[in-house]
Amino acid sequence: MSVTARPSVDLTAKPYLRGHYEPVVDEITATELQVHGTLPTELEGRYFRNSHNPMPGVTPTNWFAGSGMIHGVRLRAGKAEWYRNRWVRTPALEGVPYRRADGSIDLTASVAGTNVIEHAGRILALQEQNLPFELTRDLDTVGPYDFAGKLQTSMTAHPKEDPVSGELHFFSWSPFPPHVTYYVADRDGDVVRAEAVPGAGPTLQHDFGLTASHVVWLDMSLVFDHTAAGLPFSWSETYTPRIGVMPRTGPATVRWFEIEPGALLHVGNAYEDAEGNIVVDGPRYDRSAWEVTDKFSRGAPGWLETPNGGAVATRWVLDLTSGKASQHHVDDFVTEFPSINEDYLGRQNRYSYAMASPGGGLDGYAVVKLDATTGQTRIAETGPDRMPGEAVFVPAQGASREDDGYLMTLVSDIAANASALLVLDAGSLETIAAVELPRRVPSGIHGNWIPDADLH
Numbered sequence: 001m002s003v004t005a006r007p008s009v010d011l012t013a014k015p016y017l018r019g020h021y022e023p024v025v026d027e028i029t030a031t032e033l034q035v036h037g038t039l040p041t042e043l044e045g046r047y048f049r050n051s052h053n054p055m056p057g058v059t060p061t062n063w064f065a066g067s068g069m070i071h072g073v074r075l076r077a078g079k080a081e082w083y084r085n086r087w088v089r090t091p092a093l094e095g096v097p098y099r100r101a102d103g104s105i106d107l108t109a110s111v112a113g114t115n116v117i118e119h120a121g122r123i124l125a126l127q128e129q130n131l132p133f134e135l136t137r138d139l140d141t142v143g144p145y146d147f148a149g150k151l152q153t154s155m156t157a158h159p160k161e162d163p164v165s166g167e168l169h170f171f172s173w174s175p176f177p178p179h180v181t182y183y184v185a186d187r188d189g190d191v192v193r194a195e196a197v198p199g200a201g202p203t204l205q206h207d208f209g210l211t212a213s214h215v216v217w218l219d220m221s222l223v224f225d226h227t228a229a230g231l232p233f234s235w236s237e238t239y240t241p242r243i244g245v246m247p248r249t250g251p252a253t254v255r256w257f258e259i260e261p262g263a264l265l266h267v268g269n270a271y272e273d274a275e276g277n278i279v280v281d282g283p284r285y286d287r288s289a290w291e292v293t294d295k296f297s298r299g300a301p302g303w304l305e306t307p308n309g310g311a312v313a314t315r316w317v318l319d320l321t322s323g324k325a326s327q328h329h330v331d332d333f334v335t336e337f338p339s340i341n342e343d344y345l346g347r348q349n350r351y352s353y354a355m356a357s358p359g360g361g362l363d364g365y366a367v368v369k370l371d372a373t374t375g376q377t378r379i380a381e382t383g384p385d386r387m388p389g390e391a392v393f394v395p396a397q398g399a400s401r402e403d404d405g406y407l408m409t410l411v412s413d414i415a416a417n418a419s420a421l422l423v424l425d426a427g428s429l430e431t432i433a434a435v436e437l438p439r440r441v442p443s444g445i446h447g448n449w450i451p452d453a454d455l456h
Contacts, residue, residue, distance in 0.1 A: 014299035016052070016063035020387045020412040020443040023053040023066070024085065030438040033073070033080035037433035039423065040406065041078045042397045045451040046137065047408050047421060048072045049389065050125060051444025052113040055093065062230040062298040067093045068113030068125055070139050071410065071441050073421050076452075080421070080435040088112035088125045088133050089141035098129065107131045107154060108144045114157035115446035119168045120189030121456045126157040128173065128206065137455055150191035153181055157446070158266070160210040163343050169215065171197070173205050175224045175232070180205060182215065182252065195252045199244065204233045204263065209270030209280050210248075211346045216270045216280055217244035217254065221261045222290070230298030235287050237261065243325060245278055245318060257318050257325040263290050265311070268338030268352045269345060278318040281352065281372075283311030283335045284327075310334035310357060313370060331377060333368055334359040337390035337446070341402055341426075351403045353391040353426070358384070367391050367409060369429055380429035385415035387443050393426055394449045403427045412443045 017023065052066030060066045068088040074081040087093055091109045098109045110130030117124050124132040124145060132155055134142040146152070151172075159170035166187030171180050178196035185191045200217060202224040209216030220241040225234035241261050244254040268281040285293065289310045294300070313330035335354035350373050356366040364384035370377055382388050391407040399405060407424040419441040423433040 014059065014063075015296050016066070016299065017054075017059065020414055021063070022440075023056075023442055024069070024439060025056045027084070027086050028438065029082060029084040031082045033083055033438070034436040035080050035433055036436070037423075037431065039075060039078045039080065039433045039435070040396075043075045043394065043406070043423070044077075045449060045454075046072055046074050047392070047447065047449050048116045048123070048139070049410055049441075049444055049447030050113055050116045051442055052111065053087070053442060053444075055087070064113070064231065064297060065111060066113060067111045068127065070116055070125060070135065071444070071447075072139050073435060073437070075435075083435075083437050084139055085441070086135075086139040086141075088135070090130075090133055090144075105129075110144075113445070115448075117159065117161075117448055118450045118454050119159070119161060119185070120187065121454065122189065123450065123455075126155060126159075128157045129154050131155060137450075147185060147189065147191045150194070151183070155183075156207070158207040160208070160345060161342070162210065163345055163347075164212075169210050171205070171208060175202055175226070180217065182246075197244070197246065197252060197254060199254050199256060201239070201242075203239070204231075204265075206265050207267045207282075209267045211271050211278060213248055213272060214270075214278060215246045215248055216267070216278065217246065218264050218267075219244060219256070220259070220263050221287075222263050229300070230294060235263075235290055243280060243316060243318060245320070255320075255323075257323065259316060259325050260327055262286060262314075262327075264314075266336065266338055268313075268354075269340050269349050271346055271348045273317075273348060276320055278320065279348075280316040280318070281330075282314065282338055283354065284314035285311045310359060311336055312360065313338075313352075313354070331368075331370060332360040333362060333366075333377065335368060339391050339393055339407075341393045341395060341405060343395060344402060349402065351426075353393065353407060355388050355390060355409070367407065367424065367429060369403075369426075378429050380424060380431075382411055385413060387412045387414070388422070389444060390446055391424070392447060392449050401427075406432065408449055410437075410441050410444070410447075412440055414440075416440075 053069035054066040112125040115126040123135040134145040153172035168185040180197040180200035184193040204222035222233040223236040242256045263285040315328040366381040388409045395405040405426045421435040
């Protein structure tokens with residue numbers, strides 16, 4: 001693969017439009033990709049990763065307003081057959097506004113740029129303000145998907161598929177009451193439950209938790225504020241932050257636990273422990289860490305002058321007997337995009353993974369592995385100029401341990417102006433294979449491995 005010269009950096013551009021985040025300007029397809037190392041032959045499927053990538057000449061007001069683009073790599077028989085990238089062809093890509101002239105919301109005017117999942121054989125690109133958009137396995141856009149008319153609201157970008165039942169649990173958020181509506185679709189994709197969540201507040205609820213018996217709601221310190229620049233949320237010192245616990249069966253009743261001020265964008269996992277407590281894990285933002293993220297996302301002055309800092313691994317334990325919540329600092333590394341072996345989603349897990357940024361003892365970027373039993377952290381450093389993304393866990397065939405499997409992550413190499421799909425051993429974090437991509441892929445947000453067996 002030829003590598004082009006490192007591009008000059010326009011320091012006047014918004015931070016989410018330069019460096020690792022500089023958008024690509026076109027769609028391409030490349031075949032017979034070069035592989036360094038050995039790809040496990042059991043990896044038969046597609047790795048898809050979503051990102052915000054505005055069209056050439058478009059400068060969105062914040063990072064999250066950029067149009068969605070999916071980057072995909074097809075693996076089969078120990079080879080990397082193709083790479084392709086495609087914009088999700090939504091009305092927003094063509095400039096259709098989110099609100100109609102009468103003020104109503106057009107749920108199809110989505111940038112569809114946050115996540116891409118598979119459920120019941122359908123591939124869906126997600127953005128939490130809108131309907132999902134269905135894609136083909138070659139990343140062509142089919143169109144908006146509303147679960148046969150049963151979804152008349154937006155859908156979170158972070159649904160949870162129960163590994164036992166195959167159900168897809170998700171929600172819709174609104175700045176207006178009832179704020180949160182909870183949905184369940186069965187393993188065939190039919191919506192079988194839609195119910196308002198009582199007591200949910202007007203706060204940023206980007207993600208949620210799912211245990212074997214409960215749904216966990218995050219009602220924390222970022223409160224809806226239509227006057228805010230960028231994302232319409234502001235940090236509140238007066239709003240009482242809470243975590244809500246709702247049984248998965250029966251009427252929707254929520255028990256709220258007051259916690260310390262903070263924000264949690266992504267849940268690593270949630271589960272009932274041996275004592276019957278509910279445990280919630282994820283990277284927590286304090287106010288200063290959130291302000292760094294907020295300044296970056298809207299390109300506000302001063303974001304570069306802020307010392308390294310960000311979300312850090314945190315655990316909340318909710319005691320259902322006493323009604324009290326406790327908060328525990330887990331690690332100093334600055335992390336985001338937590339992931340686990342999703343066979344353990346909603347069940348007690350030992351290992352979790354995350355992308356780590358400079359700070360908290362690290363000079364560069366890394367993929368980290370946290371061991372909840374020993375408290376130890378394993379680190380796979382990628383370097384100051386090589387930024388990994390979310391580490392997606394793929395179980396190995398015949399796995400006997402929780403960490404028997406692989407991690408997949410896209411790395412943006414800003415110095416070489418190149419990218420690779422890394423396949424790591426999830427146990428040791430050693431690199432097994434690196435797939436060279438035909439271009440540098442902008443750093444993005446969420447993605448998933450979709451085995452061929454799941455597409456029918």
